[in-house]
Amino acid sequence: MRLTEDIKQLIVKCMHDDLSPVEKDALTSWLAESPAHRNYLDDLLQKEELMVDLKQWILVQESDTTDWTERLKTKTLASIHAQESPNRVRRIRRIIPFAAVLCSFVLAGLIYQFVWKPSAPNTNRIVLHDVELPNNHAEIRLSNGKVIQLDNGKGALVTSGELKYADGTLIQSTDPNTDLVATVNTPAGNMLQITLADGSQVTLNAKTSFRYPLQFPKDQRLVEVNGEAYFKVAKNKKVPFRVKSNGQLIEVTGTEFNVNTYSKQKSSTTLVEGSINLSANGQQIQLKPNQQAILSEGRLSQKSVDPHNYTAWIDNKFYFNETDLHTALQTIGQWYDLQIIYKNTIKETYLYGEIQRTKSLSAVLEILKRSNIQFELIQENGIRKLLISN
Incomplete structure (x- = not known):
């Protein structure tokens, strides 16, 4: 089982709710790269006593700002120095499994937070008032x-x-x-x-x-x-x-x-x-x-x-002439890189209008307003979405 220092650091940042999207992807990749990783964590999470200990351990860690690896090192050294018997090497070996369990606690907490724990409402939601044309290259x-x-x-x-x-x-x-x-x-x-x-x-x-x-x-x-x-x-x-x-x-x-x-x-x-x-x-x-x-x-x-x-698009125009709403929105979404989401069943609606595709999105959406289409423009997790309702 591969548990590198990079993974440990990601676990620490996760416990402090400080993971970036890239770091979350890295942890997800680690879980996916080997069935042994997932099976190991599943086995841990199935033990009720472990989950109780995990929650208690998390509360303790949140009250102590010292890096967990340093705390583990300190506790380990204290246990070693407290014993002066000839069995010192054997005692060190007996400490190692506890360190492994501690790592498992942290990783199990990560899985609980990102996989089994009910997701909190998405706070990464931004209301947009307009969208300029993407400036990407072919x-x-x-x-x-x-x-x-x-x-x-x-x-x-x-x-x-x-x-x-x-x-x-x-x-x-x-x-x-x-x-x-x-x-x-x-x-x-x-x-x-x-x-x-x-x-x-x-x-x-x-x-x-x-x-x-x-x-x-x-x-x-x-x-x-x-x-x-x-x-x-x-x-x-x-x-x-x-x-x-x-x-x-x-x-x-x-x-x-x-x-x-x-x-x-x-x-x-x-x-x-x-x-x-x-x-x-x-x-x-x-x-x-x-x-x-x-x-x-x-x-x-x-x-x-x-x-x-x-064919009006070859003149860089949106041209709607009794164009059904779904077709028109698909065209708009393709051009402005939007995900179109229908919040409810939309009644049959047809659009009329012509406008240059060089305009910002707000100018194009005026056509929807004239047809009494309700919409909201947002961005979630970096994805721009146009929510449609009527």
Whole structure:
């Protein structure tokens, strides 16, 4: 069983209610790293007499500000010096188990406090009046293991024999004979445009992952997206452009369309111009402009829509036009990095309005106020939450 000095110090800080979140995580990791740790503590906690002694011991420790390891050392030395018999070494050995029990008491108290003791009301709750846009950076991970944090001020990415920014700044030179693959991840409050090696353009919305080869093979153009992306595909009738996304495959030769797979339960593909062949689970449909395909519960369906309702984000706008509340709040939460929590069953509500996504959250939430939606903006344990009720 591993009980290092670091763990002991964390135990001491816990007893003084002085653990930081990082230190709490360290203790939790220690408990999880070996079944022996958990089993040992469980065995201790099952003994009623031990729990009584533990509570008494805690009260004593709280009344004494001396470090517990120093107190243990003092008591041990006092016991040794009080005995001058030839059995001194044997007595020292008899003291060691008491020290181990003392450590066990402290650790058992820790488990009681963090695992079995009823949790006290969360005091780490802050009421927020507004939220500015996160200033996080997108990153690109290359298949050679290199990870690059992108510069928000440099704008779009361009792939044409090498990876660079739109202003010409080189990011990564590439060997024409290598099959280097890139995965781009965008954070909340951030969108990114990428020009692919064939001239196709892809705009990524916030919290989106996009995987693509820096150079397409001669006979294939295949990419993958998870999140939301808008495609302007360069025409090439000989080599179709394929997009894999949430269990579906989209195939085009030259067109513009939007893919939204934020929800794993329901994906949408909206066609702006051209045509699309879309397949999933053995089903296949073809879309014409102003049509949308829905993949839900493994089934494909299609309907006529106004594409602007689903593509305004590429102009950095929120656009709500008879948009149901849950869809609108999911969109807002993705952009501002909010957890949306419904405090009760919300009646069917539709939102209307248009606003730039560069605005602070309070300006966007005015749309909710106009629809008589009650909400509270808070932060708990570093997580920003929007509580909804009506």
